[in-house]
Amino acid sequence: MANITKKVSWSSRADESGATGEGTPLLNGSEQPRHSRQDSLRGRPKEIPHNEKLLSLKYESLDYDNIENQLFLEEERRMSHMGFRCLEISRWVVCGLIGFLTGLIACFIDIVVEELAGIKYQVVKENIEKFTEVGGLSISLILWAVFNSAFVMVGAIIVAYFEPIAAGSGIPQIKCYLNGVKIPRVVRLKTLVVKVGGVICSVVGGLAVGKEGPMIHSGAVVAAGVSQGRSTSLKRDFKIFEYFRRDTEKRDFVSAGAAAGVSAAFGAPVGGVLFSLEEGASFWNQMLTWRIFFASMISTFTLNFFLSIYHNKPGDLSNPGLINFGRFETESVAYNLYEIPLFIAMGAIGGLLGALFNVLNYWLTIFRIRYVHRPCLQVMEAMLVAAVTATVSFTMIYFSNDCQPLGPDHTEEYPLQLFCADGEYNSMATAFFNTPERSVRSLFHNQPGTYNPLTLGLFTLTYFFLACWTYGLAVSAGVFIPSLLIGAAWGRLFGILLASITTTGSTWAVPGKYALMGAAAQLGGIVRMTLSLTVIMVEATGNITYGLPIMLVLMTSKIVGDYFVEGLYDIHIKLQSVPFLHWEAPATSHWLTAREVMSSPVTCLNRIEKPAKLCGLILRSQLIVLLKHKVFVELARSRLTHRKLQLKDFRDAYPRFPPIQSIHVSQDERECMMDLMEFMNATPYTVPQETSLPRVFKLFRALGLRHLVVVDDENRVVGLVTRKDLARYHLGKHGLEELQLAQT
Amino acid sequence: MANITKKVSWSSRADESGATGEGTPLLNGSEQPRHSRQDSLRGRPKEIPHNEKLLSLKYESLDYDNIENQLFLEEERRMSHMGFRCLEISRWVVCGLIGFLTGLIACFIDIVVEELAGIKYQVVKENIEKFTEVGGLSISLILWAVFNSAFVMVGAIIVAYFEPIAAGSGIPQIKCYLNGVKIPRVVRLKTLVVKVGGVICSVVGGLAVGKEGPMIHSGAVVAAGVSQGRSTSLKRDFKIFEYFRRDTEKRDFVSAGAAAGVSAAFGAPVGGVLFSLEEGASFWNQMLTWRIFFASMISTFTLNFFLSIYHNKPGDLSNPGLINFGRFETESVAYNLYEIPLFIAMGAIGGLLGALFNVLNYWLTIFRIRYVHRPCLQVMEAMLVAAVTATVSFTMIYFSNDCQPLGPDHTEEYPLQLFCADGEYNSMATAFFNTPERSVRSLFHNQPGTYNPLTLGLFTLTYFFLACWTYGLAVSAGVFIPSLLIGAAWGRLFGILLASITTTGSTWAVPGKYALMGAAAQLGGIVRMTLSLTVIMVEATGNITYGLPIMLVLMTSKIVGDYFVEGLYDIHIKLQSVPFLHWEAPATSHWLTAREVMSSPVTCLNRIEKPAKLCGLILRSQLIVLLKHKVFVELARSRLTHRKLQLKDFRDAYPRFPPIQSIHVSQDERECMMDLMEFMNATPYTVPQETSLPRVFKLFRALGLRHLVVVDDENRVVGLVTRKDLARYHLGKHGLEELQLAQT
Incomplete structure (x- = not known):
């Protein structure tokens, strides 16, 4: 010195x-x-x-390098070995808390959405049934549209007026944060509250959105809050975890929070860890990774545990995430070598469609930046989208004549009979008159023949444009589920066509399998994540046999998509001019x-x-x-x-x-x-x-x-x-x- | 300038x-x-x-920082954008090749071991059957012991005299290499040849070893060879991949090779990637990780594909690794909340037993360093261990009177009747008279009641000491499978005892489930890997539901074990005085x-x-x-x-x-x-x-x-x-x- x-x-x-x-x-x-x-x-x-x-x-940038000034060094030198051990233990405690709270939030969102959506669909369904006979279904349509718009209005107002940063899925923002860019207000308590409220409103409002992306943001906010041992918004300082009040430590916890969010959203703890690493970690630290994994595990476990109680099956730990792909049993998932080129072709289609989605959304975002910048306009646009979504859905259901017999086990949650014969239900309604998560699951698992190709084609087409229009609205909402849904629809269509044009196809071209591949291809084509997405998909499927095909599909869709345009998140990051x-x-x-x-x-x-x-x-x-x-x-x-x-x-x-x-x-x-x-x-x-x-x-x-x-x-x-x-x-x-x- | x-x-x-x-x-x-x-x-x-x-x-150290001298900078500056793209493509090609060749080697080892072990067990079985009636089983014992010693002798001679670095599992060496220490001769072609030959000999020789660890080393050697585009040993330079001839690039490929090895060994591509990252990567690079994953996928796919042909079920891609835990079906794997404390207790037991294993092996290694340092002594020790293993196994089988009825589907590969009644087989022989991989699988999946507690207890005890004695011999052999086997045995015992002492236990305490947890606990207690091991176990199980319990078990066993002594690999690294x-x-x-x-x-x-x-x-x-x-x-x-x-x-x-x-x-x-x-x-x-x-x-x-x-x-x-x-x-x-x- x-x-x-x-x-x-x-x-x-x-x-x-x-x-x-x-x-x-x-x-x-x-x-x-x-x-x-x-x-x-x-x-x-x-x-x-x-x-x-x-x-x-x-x-501004975050500083992930410790500021080693004399004060800091003196403190570190004073600290005993025991002190470091205590710090390490409190890091674990914080990670456990992050996982637990993230799981709770996911659980809360899920239950509220289920309940509210249940009420909404029940009311509309009864109304439709009432008017199917006597005529006057336009009243049902209006009822539905009003329901949707009202929810979306609430969601859009809190986002546009109170916390604009809570709009969208939050994944681009968390990517930036983990990359080292300080996005103002991104990890505040207020953001979390608006995010949770907003995502409930937009999902219940029937928009073409998912509640999964926002979970990642929510987890990150929880982590940033818990690890600091105080809340500036609430003006409470618990005088704990003061050592963690710097960028380096906070970033580590936010990584854990984001991972816990992914884990709760998809029941994919390993995928969560990989997501955090892929987006954030500039260097890998064994203990840190292990802690992140711990937070992820706790988060999915908490969600699973409380949901099992909610579903009256306490202790049944087989629904680890918000979205559940359902169980792909070993027999039905087996694939043959000659199907691999087909999967790769699907990857290419997914890449193309994903690029198209991204380009359209890019133009739309530019348009929004120029002309839709006042909060009241944003709220109105969101309400418009909600009403249009309801109208389009209704029209599609109305003009569809794809009637299917009701299954013996009544797997349909809200079977709409409409103009079908007794004991039958409208197949288009399964896709449109449902929460997107349920629609995805039914596309993956319903028996061959449940959907006819025209239904699937029309559904893909309309949902594609609806989802594209929706992403970027001033509402909290994710793009994962809509992407999966679009992909699952055309994937299933692909499978059905394959079965019909090949002689032996009907034995091996199980539509559910192709729906899964299509979902992976479409999602990969839009978000362009690599390793983490593969693992997330594999974990959500609950079956490892599909690892290689999913990877090949994602790889192809990324290569094809990257040829045209960047991933959706990167587009939005670039449009915000973030120094990434x-x-x-x-x-x-x-x-x-x-x-x-x-x-x-x-x-x-x-x-x-x-x-x-x-x-x-x-x-x-x-x-x-x-x-x-x-x-x-x-x-x-x-x-x-x-x-x-x-x-x-x-x-x-x-x-x-x-x-x-x-x-x-x-x-x-x-x-x-x-x-x-x-x-x-x-x-x-x-x-x-x-x-x-x-x-x-x-x-x-x-x-x-x-x-x-x-x-x-x-x-x-x-x-x-x-x-x-x-x-x-x-x-x-x-x-x-x-x-x-x-x-x- | x-x-x-x-x-x-x-x-x-x-x-x-x-x-x-x-x-x-x-x-x-x-x-x-x-x-x-x-x-x-x-x-x-x-x-x-x-x-x-x-x-x-x-x-010496490896240098993972580019030497940016004028020559290097000039070359980089001359290179066009296209040039960099070509480089990137050749990296992918190299990774694909690494995966393919690693898969092929795994396939080769597996098939040769299957065939040779088949012959050995068949001959010994016939001999035993011949002498069971007429007396003179000591001749069978001698035959078995001679068989074993002969194979082990060959394996030990090539290792001790030709390439001592090929001894053991190779994981400590690869850990060091990835950490940045230049271990002489560790990635040479000769090492690979000796390793492959050695592992075949030691597995066929009936030692308490596995063929999985060496796969990781083999993958690394393949990677180092392929990526350099030449072989110094063979004096061939193909004049390709010259750009990759430096530490930085080579290390990246060796990571991919190690991952491909893990992937082929356990059918765990994600686990392989995580292994490489956990051991090697000081910083995470998205494209690199993705390439590593690609190599892993190709490797498990290659193995799976060729094995399916070998097993006459072409196209059946459900056996992705050398070790196959068998399928844990969803119904049988479900666990309840109150089982979690039991799992944690098992983790603690695993930690204790693992620490004991490591301490004993540490003393043994010190002893070997002091007194068993001449190659001929090493060969003799290996042969002694082989003979003792055969004798102990034979004695255990001989004195066991645990007769079980032959199942309807004859799942036993080499059922030994011995003194059992017709239509029955000796249960101890399932564990001892079998390749360790098969024994693990039967402990996981055989019906409750297949083993009696005494058999399991004796097996655990003897196999524990045999495995401990074996690790560190001058033969190529891994410690994963013996650890799993010991753990599976006492885990199953734990499950059986649990079912017998609790009133409702027989409904939920499925012994196979506890065998799996025991295996995880024991392995974790010995090697102390964290995230990667969790994922490897989950992938090998083929079912994600077990993620949380496996993680908790591994965490507990690591914490408990670390309290006493380091992990086995770290002990050996320290004993080699490597600057890790x-x-x-x-x-x-x-x-x-x-x-x-x-x-x-x-x-x-x-x-x-x-x-x-x-x-x-x-x-x-x-x-x-x-x-x-x-x-x-x-x-x-x-x-x-x-x-x-x-x-x-x-x-x-x-x-x-x-x-x-x-x-x-x-x-x-x-x-x-x-x-x-x-x-x-x-x-x-x-x-x-x-x-x-x-x-x-x-x-x-x-x-x-x-x-x-x-x-x-x-x-x-x-x-x-x-x-x-x-x-x-x-x-x-x-x-x-x-x-x-x-x-x-």
């Missing part, structure tokens, strides 16, 4: 303003981005710039070096001596805390006592550091000095300026950094590489392209 | 001699460690030091800084100018290649043309660089200078000397480094941190301890 008091580079500026190179003075003005963010949150449009060739400057870091630097970027990439000049704070060597790094947020606590070394009256600042003060302020404007610095104080030595990170990671971009990228990504100091040969600070400097480069059609930075 | 020609730190010295601080001159003497390694390979004893408080200096880096730095190591940890002085090579700034890093192996190609800048006749050295020259020499002694440097040449600028890595990662150990550790681990340069405030080299400097510190009973470095 001999010679550290020379030059401190102050980093936050570059993180905010990127490579624009404007020198922002130290203690004023630099809060403007934070301010503008607060404003822009209300109206969603301003949040989304129109152009995906931009990177927004308003997003992918796994690797663009392939052809070796000719770029740190010198060309970095932001400069860096705001440097000098201390006493002259020679301008790097001696440490300090964050804006830390300086704000210092200012707030008036930690001045007063030159004249140096004996003045002030309370020694501790790590606790920084933790208390985390993560909502006050804006600089709120801190009053008197004229006298402006003359004072601060001693930053204790607070700065004396050993920040550095790179020489000749370092190639891929090397910088690797260091940045592997360690989850927020800033990387670029030094010259003499260890003088020449610049700072931040996330935005790296995220700017991407491979476009004409090789390496540079995105623009904009204050959106 | 203005001022790089100042000081090059030469790294390999410190990597070899660690912190001993001896200044090794540049071009002589430093090869002594490499030399002594070559010698010590023949006799295994010298390879293993007696004390686990040592770190061996003879292991764990996931995180020891918890209480924050008071250590880079200055205290690093090795110094560093051998520095100066160029022209005086000021001693860091300008790059060059490896010993690179210098050797330079010397070999006589790349001198001759001062007097500076115009002399010599061929410009290219990356290809380094790749051709990789990974078996010639020893320095083999290079003749004439007296004239000794006066010459070399220009290292093109070859050195101009931007090595550096840390200031005040950096805390955990921070150094994190950087090292996350990037898979081999050396980390420690610089002072003025960017002058003050030391070098290598793997051994970090691996020295570990948490012992009295807090942080420092291991000794020894030239073992």
Whole structure:
């Protein structure tokens, strides 16, 4: 520690303003981005710039590297072996809690949706039955449409007016968070409440949406809340888990929460772990992974346990997720070698349809950004979609004449007889007049012959456009289930056609099997997840035999889809201009070096001596805390006592550091000095300026950094590489392209 | 690139001699460690030091950081986008090939073992049947023992005399390789041949071993071979995949190979991926993981496909692995909430038994290191174990009077009637007179009542000690199956006792279920793997319902076991004094800084100018290649043309660089200078000397480094941190301890 008091580079500026190179003075003005963010949150449009060739400057990065300043090191050094063990135990406890609460929330959503949807379908069904004989089914239609619109209105209002960030599935946001981008308000309690309420409304409102995606977001919020041991919204601080109040620890818990969410949604604990790793982990840590798995297991178990009580079969632990694909028994799932090319072909179809879906949704999103940006318009659009969904469904059911005999075991929950003979029901209604989860299951498992091809074809077509229109509305809703449903419908159609055109097909082309493959293909074509999705599908199927075909299908659909357009989540992330870091630097970027990439000049704070060597790094947020606590070394009256600042003060302020404007610095104080030595990170990671971009990228990504100091040969600070400097480069059609930075 | 020609730190010295601080001159003497390694390979004893408080200096590190010198950067910059795409495609092709070949090898081993074991058991069975009536069963015993010893002798001879590294399961070695330690000869073709031959011999020889562990090693060798596009042993260079001839790329493929091995062994492709990640990956890369998964899938599919043909059921793809747990049907696997505490109790038992196993094996290994180090002794010990195994098995069968009626479907492969009545068979023989895989399956699935408790108890006891004695012999063999078998036996016993002592137990305490839990507990208690083992077990079971209980069992057994002693693989790694880096730095190591940890002085090579700034890093192996190609800048006749050295020259020499002694440097040449600028890595990662150990550790681990340069405030080299400097510190009973470095 001999010679550290020379030059401190102050980093936050570059993180905010990127490579624009404007020198922002130290203690004023630099809060403007934070301010503008607060404003822009209300109206969603301003949040989304129109152009995906931009990177927004308003997003800050999270810092997954520990700030190793003297305070931190002293605390760590004081801690005994026992202390570390206690910390480890509390991490496990927190993960258990996260799993338990996530499971409970899933359970709550499921039960409320079941009950409300039950009431809705029962009322509409009775109404339809009443009017089928006497005529006047238009009244039933209106009733249905009003029901739907009312629910959706409530859902859209709470989202659009109270918490716009709760819109959609939340998966893109969680992806960004795990990637290291601070999306404002994404893990707050209020977001969770709106999300849960919103998803219930939109599912009960009959939209073409699922309640699975939002579970991932919910799990993440639960994790962020539980692990901090306090709620800023409720103004309660339980004074526990204070050690976890920093980005690194919080991110680990949020990974566990997201995994627990996936696990509860699909009954897929391993898939959940893989999802978190695929999206978030820049490096794999055995104990962390094991904890994440624990949270996932607890979550699916909790859900399963409480649902079994709700379903009056206590202790029956065979329904581990919100969506249940039903049991694929070994005999019916067997596949032959010659079916593999067929599955691959289905993967290609899924990729094509997925790309089409994404392109349509991209255009729609652009349209929405331009013209549908006022909350009241958003609510109205959501209600319109709800009414149209009801109308289309009703029309389809009305004009369908696909009557099927009621099964002996009455597997249909709400069999609509309509114009069918007694003892028969309308097959189209099974698909439309039902929660999407039930529809998926019936497509997978109903006996061959339950649906006729025309029904399936029409259903695919209409549901495809409905789902596409629905995704991106100001309601909380996921895209997993609609994708599965579309895929299951055309997959089943594929199976039926196959059975009819081949001579032996009727023996092996079990429609349920092809419905499953179609579902995988369609989902893969839309979201483009890889390993985690395979495992999720396999776990949801409850049978491992399908591993290889599902993988091949997902691989094909990803390759085909990627040829045309990115995945749906990535499109939405790009449209939000988030500085998202992918796994690797663009392939052809070796000719770029740190010198060309970095932001400069860096705001440097000098201390006493002259020679301008790097001696440490300090964050804006830390300086704000210092200012707030008036930690001045007063030159004249140096004996003045002030309370020694501790790590606790920084933790208390985390993560909502006050804006600089709120801190009053008197004229006298402006003359004072601060001693930053204790607070700065004396050993920040550095790179020489000749370092190639891929090397910088690797260091940045592997360690989850927020800033990387670029030094010259003499260890003088020449610049700072931040996330935005790296995220700017991407491979476009004409090789390496540079995105623009904009204050959106 | 203005001022790089100042000081090059030469790294390999410190990597070899660690912190001993001896200044090794540049071009002589430093090869002594490499030399002594070559010698010590023949006799295994010298390879293993007696004390686990040592770190061996003879292991070099692998370098998972690209050497970004000018040659490399130029090549990367020249490469077009298309070039990178082609590379990516060839990576996929290589992974596909790895999966395919690994699957084929697994298939080969399986079929050969089946056939040979079939012959053996048939002959012995006929012999026993012949002598049961007339007396003289001792002849049968001798026949059996001779059969076993003969096979084991062959297996032990090829291992002990030709390739000692092929002994055991190979998992510890692959763990080390993936961790970044270069274990000599571990991924050579010869090792593979010996391994495959050896495992066939030891399994057919009736030892208490499995053929699953060795598959992981085999997969890794296949990967290392295929990805390099040449075989040094066969002296064939196919001139393909030259880009992959460096540690980074090779490691990625070896991960895929190991995963493919797991996948083929247990029919667990996801488990395989997780195994590779758990053991190897310091950071997670989406595309890499996806490729690894692809290799795993192809491997299990290949095995399944060819085995289905061998079993005359072409196209039946339901036997995905070497070990097949059989199908656990949904009805029989259901478990109740109140069974969970029972499972946890079983986990604790498994942890205790596993710790006992490990301690006994540890003592045995120490004994072997001291007294059984000559190959002929090793062969004799192996033969002794084989004979004893046969004798014990025979005695157990002989004195058992547990006769069971032959089932209607004759599930027993080699039912031994012995002294049982007609239509009955000896139940003890099912466990002992069978390949271990079949025994496991029958313990899982045979009807309740098939085994009586005494049989199971005796079997557990004898097999426990046999397996413990067997592991560590100079034969290729895995410990997975014996562990599963021991666990399944006492687990089934547990289930039977449970059913008999509880009133309702007979309805829910299905013995097969408890056998499965016991197997998981015992295996977890011995090997202490976490996530990957859970997934492997779940996949091998083919049913996801068991996920939570298996996880809880494995967790408990790990916690209980870790309280007493480390996992079996870790014990063996420690006994080999391998500088293995764990996931995180020891918890209480924050008071250590880079200055205290690093090795110094560093051998520095100066160029022209005086000021001693860091300008790059060059490896010993690179210098050797330079010397070999006589790349001198001759001062007097500076115009002399010599061929410009290219990356290809380094790749051709990789990974078996010639020893320095083999290079003749004439007296004239000794006066010459070399220009290292093109070859050195101009931007090595550096840390200031005040950096805390955990921070150094994190950087090292996350990037898979081999050396980390420690610089002072003025960017002058003050030391070098290598793997051994970090691996020295570990948490012992009295807090942080420092291991000794020894030239073992």
